[in-house]
Amino acid sequence: MxxxxxxxxxxxxxxxxxxxxxxxxxxxxxxxxxxxxxxxxxxxxxxxxxxxxxxxxxxxxxxxxxxxxxxxxxxxxxxxHLVPKAGSMERYRVMETLNYIGTELHKGFSPLFNPATSDAGKEVAINALLPRISLIAKQLGNSDYIAGSQFTVADAYLFVVLSWSAHVKLSLADWPTIQAYLARVAERPxxxxxxxxxxxxxx
The missing domain is CATH 3.40.30.10 (Glutaredoxin)
Structure with missing residues (x-):
């Protein structure tokens, strides 16, 4: 491939x-x-x-x-075990998270990478992202990964998207669990x- x-x-x-x-x-x-x-x-x-x-x-x-x-x-x-068994509720939960990352987080970052976006536009985009990141932090809780103890494909996607925060001046300081999560995923070989x-x- x-x-x-x-x-x-x-x-x-x-x-x-x-x-x-x-x-x-x-x-x-x-x-x-x-x-x-x-x-x-x-x-x-x-x-x-x-x-x-x-x-x-x-x-x-x-x-x-x-x-x-x-x-x-x-x-x-x-x-x-990078994704739960097809047909299981656990699989649908991972799919649910993948869709949320794609539609609410990934696309939410897009204006921040667009040089045509004004400072005011970037502020609007960041303010829209903050509650969505808070929701992810709540979902993560004290778990190692977004679906629990097992690393899944949703973690690969979430790690990439949330890591963009460092490049667009979006602080994750209010979410120490997310900071720890990103560090944990980054350590995987x-x-x-x-x-x-x-x-x-x-x-």
Whole structure:
């Protein structure tokens, strides 16, 4: 499999899951501004949506949308317990969290990365994110991971999105449990390896 990614973008989530799952894969970096891959291919010929993550399967077919990709990858290695069993309420809870991260957190950060967003617009975006982060903190509680004691694909996605706070001047000081959670996830070998591979941290 090949993962098309942009360093530190939401594609870091399936990158982490690939490594947690122990699945063989290659990586190809995408310049999201020029829409060119590292090998000089027009990325839109691979994924007409023009954004990452994009996963090329071994049969050459393409799968897009991060929350779908991570569930697909987790289902390839059920013994890793990266997602609960299909049909179980625990599975639906993870799916529920993935959807919340995608629609309420991920998209909530988007204006903060847009250079066209005014300072007032950024303030509005941050104020909208704060109660959503509070809700996540409440859901996390004293658990090691968002679904309890087991690391799941929802943690890979949540870790990536909440880590963006450091780049957009959104303080997480009011949520020590979230700060501890991010530090805990960052220490996982697969997470560390993915971040090193993307050039986000040093070995």
């Amino acid at each position: 090949k993962l098309y990614f942009a360093p530190g973008a939401c594609s870091l989530s399936p990158h982490i899951v690939l490594r947690e799952a122990g699945l063989e894969h290659t990586l190809e970096k995408v310049d999201l501004r020029s829409k060119q891959t590292a090998t000089g291919v027009d990325f839109r010929t691979i994924n007409p949506k023009g954004y990452v993550p994009t996963l090329q399967l071994n049969d050459g077919s393409i799968l897009t949308e991060g929350p779908v990709i991570v569930q697909y990858l987790a289902d390839l290695v059920p013994e890793k 697969a997470v560390h390896a993915a971040m090193v591979a993307e050039g986000l941290i040093k070995e």
